[in-house]
Amino acid sequence: GQSLEQPSEVTAVEGAIVQINCTYQTSGFYGLSWYQQHDGGAPTFLSYNGLDGLEETGRFSSFLSRSDSYGYLLLQELQMKDSASYFCAVGPNNAGNMLTFGGGTRLMVKP
Amino acid sequence: NAGVMQNPRHLVRRRGQEARLRCSPMKGHSHVYWYRQLPEEGLKFMVYLQKENIIDESGMPKERFSAEFPKEGPSILRIQQVVRGDSAAYFCASSSQGLDQPQHFGDGTRLSIL
Numbered sequence: 001g002q003s004l005e006q007p008s009e010v011t012a013v014e015g016a017i018v019q020i021n022c023t024y025q026t027s028g029f030y031g032l033s034w035y036q037q038h039d040g041g042a043p044t045f046l047s048y049n050g051l052d053g054l055e056e057t058g059r060f061s062s063f064l065s066r067s068d069s070y071g072y073l074l075l076q077e078l079q080m081k082d083s084a085s086y087f088c089a090v091g092p093n094n095a096g097n098m099l100t101f102g103g104g105t106r107l108m109v110k111p
Numbered sequence: 112n113a114g115v116m117q118n119p120r121h122l123v124r125r126r127g128q129e130a131r132l133r134c135s136p137m138k139g140h141s142h143v144y145w146y147r148q149l150p151e152e153g154l155k156f157m158v159y160l161q162k163e164n165i166i167d168e169s170g171m172p173k174e175r176f177s178a179e180f181p182k183e184g185p186s187i188l189r190i191q192q193v194v195r196g197d198s199a200a201y202f203c204a205s206s207s208q209g210l211d212q213p214q215h216f217g218d219g220t221r222l223s224i225l
Contacts, residue, residue: 031211042115042202042216043154050211087153097206098144098167099214101153 002026004102006088011108012078020073020105022088032064032071033089033099043087046073075107083109113138115205115217116185123223124193132188132220136205143186144204144214145178154202160186190222198224 004024012018022032031050035043047055049064049071061074073086085106091099116135124130136143141161146154156170160180171178175193180186190197200221204214 033213035216042218043204045213045215048211048213089154097142098156098159098170099146099154099204100156101146103153104151 002090002100004088004090004100006086006102006105008103009106009108011110013110014078014080016078017074017076018078018107020075020086020088020107022071022073022102024069024071024088024090024102026069026090026100029066029069030091032062033091034060034062034073035087035089035101036084037087037104038084046086078109080109080111083107115140115203115215117203117217117220119220120218121221121223123225125225126194127192130190130193130197130222132190132201132203132222133185134188134203134205134217135185136203137215140205140207140215142206142208142212143180144206145186145188146202146204148200148202148219157188193222193224195224198222 006022033048034046036046037043047062054063059076064071085104087101087104089099089101118133143160145157148154158171158178159167163182175191177189200219202216202219204216206212206214
């Protein structure tokens, strides 16, 4: 089976930097993805790490260490609009193309 | 350049009725995935389809649920004889071929069972 752990809630202030961690246990591994979801909205793809290291996309960066089964999403220069839930997901894997999602981290950005 | 289109956005059914959820993938995408999300939870994989084929349905309940992706037209997730526990948001995602291709999600269908 597969399981992912991420904090349920994180609070930060505008302009700050926040890191959302994700640890996973999988039988077979291909890559770690991150999605953002605003309340009532669709999950939006943010980043994908197929190899160890840091991927940077604007204010967002994502890191993966396959030896540690660990990754994180780093959000810089936080804005109010970043308040949302963030999900890490593993996949695809040897079983197929589906994604297995963590329970999500609700980020609240305060002024 | 439309994204993944799902309809309806909201669907209300009484217990015992049938629910049909539709999904049109992004242009050029041949892979379709259905996920279910309960409030305050992550998305749970249900089924993965390519045109006219079910590739993986390991996340589908054994009874009452079925999915198809015909040669022409949208993918359909069908729930027969709905029960209260079927109330959830159902999201469809699509991707192009390749294991590292990101999945892009539709806005979902919020299913409410009275």
